[in-house]
Amino acid sequence: MPHDDYEVIMFSTADRKQFGPFLFPPYIKDNTPLHPLNFTKDGRKLSLETVEAQYQKRQENPNNLILYIRDIAGDVTDGDKESDENNKDFSLTWVKKGKDLIAQVEVQKERIFSYEAEKRQALKESFDSFCLTLEKLEHNKRLRPGGLRLAINRIASSLPLLFSEILPYMYSFNRESRYINLVPGMRLAVHYNGNAKSCQNLKQNKI
Secondary structure (H helix, E strand, O other), rough: OOOOEEEEEEEEEEOOOOEEEEEEEOOOOOOOOOOOOEEEOOOEOOOOHHHHHHHHHHHOOOOOEEEEEEEEEEEOOOOOOOOOOOOOEEEEEEEEOOOOOEEEEOOHHHHHHOOHHHHHHHHHHHHHHHHHHHHHHHHHHOOOOOOOHHHHHHHOOOOOOEEEHHHHHHHHOEEOOOOOOOOOOOEEOOOOOOHHHHHOOOEEEEE
16 A cells, blocks of 8 residues: 555544544545545534534535546446445446546445444445455456456555554455455565564565
């Protein structure tokens, strides 16, 4: 994940509890409606809880996240939709820009900035389901070879994520099953906390 211009942001809830840290992508700037810190009242920044309530009132300007991903189109035509009716957060439509077909991915706004654990989990489940949809598209040659990984990285790096969500979104990390999707160039290291002797013979392995 690129780190230039990313912001690390903590939020305070109405009862003054700290929530975060979030890693905010560079496309979210202070002068855009998407940035929660753009909402102010009496010169003070509003909490994430208050911001989320204001989003619900902006029906005329829903501010869904729209991403355009180039160079992944396979055997598709302009206007084709790849959405799953059961996925309430992510959808894909192929649009023509000049001579190129580009993937237009739309992410619904309701859960993007939420700090509620249930909504964060629901968003991740929708993301995982969407990744399975993309995998089927690549298998059916509706995505170019390698388009799946490009699309996943592009989407994941454009979402405001908690630090604890970065590895699960970017590399499918699962603590319970001890799974992570390694990609070329990654370095895997095993560390044992407080037990130096047990790791004397362990070496870092580059994949």
